[in-house]
Amino acid sequence: xxxxxxxxxxHGRLIGGPLWRRDAAAWTxxxxxxxxxxVVGVLYLAAYVGLDWVSTFSQTYHLSDYSWNPNSGASxxxxxxxxxxxxxxxxxxxxxGDLAVGxxxxxxxxxxxxxxxxxxxxxxxxxxxxPRRHFDRSLQSMAALFQLTFTTAxxxxxxxxxxxxxxxxxxxxxxxxxxPMAASYWVGDMIGIMVTVPPAVILWYRRHGIxxxxxxxxxxTTILVMLVLCYxxxxxxxxxVFYPLFVPIxxxxxxxxxxxxxxxxxxxxxxxVLGFHSVMDEVGMYPTLQGLMLVLALTGLFAGSLVTERRRxxxxxxxxxxxxxxxxxxxxxxxxxxxxxxxxxxxxxxxxTYTRLVDDAIRxxxxxxxxxxxxxxxxxxxxxxxxxxxxxxxALVRLDRSNRAACGVDQIVRETAALCRPDLDRAGVRxxxxxxxxxxPVMVDKLQIEQALLNLVRNSIEAIAATGATGTITITARIxxxxxxxxxxxxxxxxxxxxxxxxxxxxxxxxxxxxxxGLSLARSLxxxxxxxxxxxxxxxxxxxxxxxxxTRPAIIxx
Numbered sequence: 401x402x403x404x405x406x407x408x409x410x411h412g413r414l415i416g417g418p419l420w421r422r423d424a425a426a427w428t429x430x431x432x433x434x435x436x437x438x439v440v441g442v443l444y445l446a447a448y449v450g451l452d453w454v455s456t457f458s459q460t461y462h463l464s465d466y467s468w469n470p471n472s473g474a475s476x477x478x479x480x481x482x483x484x485x486x487x488x489x490x491x492x493x494x495x496x497g498d499l500a501v502g503x504x505x506x507x508x509x510x511x512x513x514x515x516x517x518x519x520x521x522x523x524x525x526x527x528x529x530x531p532r533r534h535f536d537r538s539l540q541s542m543a544a545l546f547q548l549t550f551t552t553a554x555x556x557x558x559x560x561x562x563x564x565x566x567x568x569x570x571x572x573x574x575x576x577x578x579x580p581m582a583a584s585y586w587v588g589d590m591i592g593i594m595v596t597v598p599p600a601v602i603l604w605y606r607r608h609g610i611x612x613x614x615x616x617x618x619x620x621t622t623i624l625v626m627l628v629l630c631y632x633x634x635x636x637x638x639x640x641v642f643y644p645l646f647v648p649i650x651x652x653x654x655x656x657x658x659x660x661x662x663x664x665x666x667x668x669x670x671x672x673v674l675g676f677h678s679v680m681d682e683v684g685m686y687p688t689l690q691g692l693m694l695v696l697a698l699t700g701l702f703a704g705s706l707v708t709e710r711r712r713x714x715x716x717x718x719x720x721x722x723x724x725x726x727x728x729x730x731x732x733x734x735x736x737x738x739x740x741x742x743x744x745x746x747x748x749x750x751x752x753t754y755t756r757l758v759d760d761a762i763r764x765x766x767x768x769x770x771x772x773x774x775x776x777x778x779x780x781x782x783x784x785x786x787x788x789x790x791x792x793x794x795a796l797v798r799l800d801r802s803n804r805a806a807c808g809v810d811q812i813v814r815e816t817a818a819l820c821r822p823d824l825d826r827a828g829v830r831x832x833x834x835x836x837x838x839x840x841p842v843m844v845d846k847l848q849i850e851q852a853l854l855n856l857v858r859n860s861i862e863a864i865a866a867t868g869a870t871g872t873i874t875i876t877a878r879i880x881x882x883x884x885x886x887x888x889x890x891x892x893x894x895x896x897x898x899x900x901x902x903x904x905x906x907x908x909x910x911x912x913x914x915x916x917x918g919l920s921l922a923r924s925l926x927x928x929x930x931x932x933x934x935x936x937x938x939x940x941x942x943x944x945x946x947x948x949x950x951t952r953p954a955i956i957x958x
Contacts, residue, residue, distance in 0.1 A: 437482075441489040444478045445496060447471075452497035455592075455673070467690040468673060469588040471497055472521065472559075473596025476552070479525035480537055480597065481604055483838075490518035509570040516562045524555035531837030534814075538605045538806045538841060539598060539658065540712075545705045549698065552593045560585035584687040591694040595669045598662035598701060605806035605841065605951060616660055620667050622648040627671045642692045649696055653703035657711060661704035665697045716847060748786050754779035804929075806841035806951040807849075809877045809884050816853045817875075823858060827865040831857075835877040842884050842948040844929055849948065852922040852933075856888040856944050859919070863892035863942060883931060883947035890941045922946075 451471040475493060478486050494514040498505070505513060528535045528551055536544035564582040567573035573581055626644045633641040645668055652664040672693060676686060754775050761772045817824075817831050824831060842849075857873060864871035871891040878885055926933045926946045936943040 433485075437485045440478065440482055441486060444474060444486065444489055445493055447474050448493040449496050449500045453501050456501045467584050467588045467687040468669070469585075469592035470596050471592065472517075472556070472589045473592040473594075473600075475518075475521050476525060476593045477597045477600040479522060480528070480601070483529065484522075484526060487518070487522045490522050491515060492518075494518065505566065505570050505572060509566050513563055513566050516566070517559055520555050520559050520562070524551050527551060529838070531810075534810065536808060536811060537601065538808075539601050539705075540708070540805065540807070542702070542705045542709055545658075545701060548597065549594065549701075552590060556586050556589035556593070559589060580687075587687060587691050587694055591669070591690055591697060594694070594697050594701065595665055598658070599666050602659050602662055616652075616656060616663065619648055619652045619655075619660070619664060622651070623664055623668050624671055627668070627675055631675045642689060642696075645696055646699070649700040650703060653700050654707055656704070657708035658701065658704035659708070661700040665700050668696070669693060748782070751779045751782035751786070754782065804843050804845045806843055807846045808841050809839050809886060809948070810835045812844075812846060812850055812853065813875050813877065813886075816850050816857060820854065820857050820861065823861050827861050828870040829861050829864050830870075830872045832872055832874040834874060836879070839877060839879060839884055841951045843951040844948055848925045849929070852925040852946070853886070853888070855919065855922045856946075860888060860890035860892060860942060863894075864890055867893060879950070880947060882950050884950055885945060885947050887936075887943065887945045889939060889943040892941050894940065894942045895935065895937070 448471045451474055452469075455468050455470055471493070475490050479490065491514050494517045495510055498510060498513075527533065528547060529537070533547065535547055539545055539548065560582045563585060564573065564578050567581065568575055568578055623645065626648055629644060630641050649661060649664050649668065653661040672689070676689070757775050758772055758779065761768075761775070813833060813835055817833070820831075823829075857875075860873045864873075873888065873890045876887040876889075923933050926948070930949050931947040933944065933946040936945060
């Protein structure tokens with residue numbers, strides 16, 4: 401649309417008009433982006449230095465100093481969450497960390513070490529974030545956890561070997577200690593990343609009650625009790641006992657899933673490090689015990705991820721069962737029409753009678769003003785009653801709400817296409833996926849949005865199949881301000897002219913056996929998430945667009 405010589409898109413954003421106004425808006429966005437980058441970068445550097453300092457045993461090079469490197473986890477997490485703009489900070493952080501703890505190498509070797517660490521971990525995260533990897537940054541699937549673990553293992557091995565070589569060449573590490581140092585460094589970076597990244601991701605994308613629930617507090621208490629028992633055994637018997645920690649970690653994995661066990665592993669690692677600093681005299685045992693802690697962490701994370709995926713599958717099955725049960729209660733189209741006619745006809749007839757009384761009173765001029773107003777109020781009440789009946793009928797087929805979480809739009813599109821695969825093959829229809837790479841996650845109930853998108857895609861399949869010809873459905877997604885805009889376009893006949901004005905009219909369908917609830921349900925689900933859905937009447941075929949809110953936690957500005 402246009403206004404005073406300016407052109408706006410469908411969201412009211414300026415896309416034309418004076419060049420100076422557009423340049424000013426672009427400069428404002430760039431300045432805000434730069435400010436956010438600097439704030440996050442400074443916080444990351446402070447966290448890196450602090451974690452490096454608390455995880456260092458002494459001011460001399462020792463194998464145990466590299467057996468837990470949470471600072472590497474901070475590097476992985478900040479790149480995973482904020483992307484390539486954090487890469488320059490990854491090269492600065494190792495130098496600052498070594499200077500803070502007094503373990504800096506000679507300047508040329510320190511620069512080589514920082515370049516190796518920052519470049520390797522930066523490349524590893526960029527590898528994960530590549531669109532072809534389809535990596536779920538919210539770590540909500542077993543596949544994403546496996547990708548993170550494998551990439552961490554490979555990149556940590558490269559860093560461990562490279563840093564050990566640099567230390568040998570610089571003369572600060574004897575050649576005889578090369579293999580133990582490389583092994584200790586690899587274990588330290590592995591456990592630092594696998595213990596730090598999952599809680600960081602969970603806190604960033606999903607802030608919910610599992611962190612403060614009564615059960616989680618009992619489980620954390622059990623972990624601390626087990627740690628005390630382990631240290632008492634080490635102190636009295638001088639025998640390292642570690643396996644009691646598996647009991648509460650497995651308990652958390654089975655009862656709370658991935659999110660809960662990530663918290664438990666972080667607590668166990670922190671308690672283990674603090675206890676070791678306080679109790680143990682044999683520092684040389686630390687790398688070995690950290691190796692056991694790595695096994696515990698991986699066991700707990702994969703068990704928790706498996707439980708979470710199982711629960712998600714059960715939720716999908718329950719959702720489908722409830723949907724079928726609701727549709728079964730609706731019965732046939734004739735029964736549904738009879739129910740609507742019976743429930744809606746009475747209030748509408750009463751409203752019509754009251755309205756005619758008001759009209760007669762006004763025309764004759766003999767009506768009392770107070771009685772006329774009372775009659776009008778009665779007519780309005782009957783109309784509201786009819787609207788309430790319609791809302792109740794819509795609620796009958798509407799899906800229940802469930803917890804919302806950050807989810808990638810590409811994942812929603814892929815899973816929707818997979819659900820429609822049999823219908824697509826049967827109708828000879830092809831889906832073209834043109835989702836823009838690198839879109840931010842959206843905060844949605846994934847099952848509900850999949851249901852909304854499923855309705856749109858199936859409408860397109862049925863419309864194309866009715867023509868007797870093959871066709872295509874194109875699904876697009878792009879960033880639109882604080883929303884991701886998803887489009888579903890097909891090569892079918894499109895909407896009839898009488899339906900373009902209100903394609904979402906409840907219980908109205910152009911199909912012979914349609915209930916007319918698909919588009920209405922899709923609109924209800926999208927609008928319940930704070931988005932909107934609309935028909936583009938100017939596009940050949942049918943073109944539906946919807947918006948979903950982007951997950952973008954606010955950055956606290958200095």
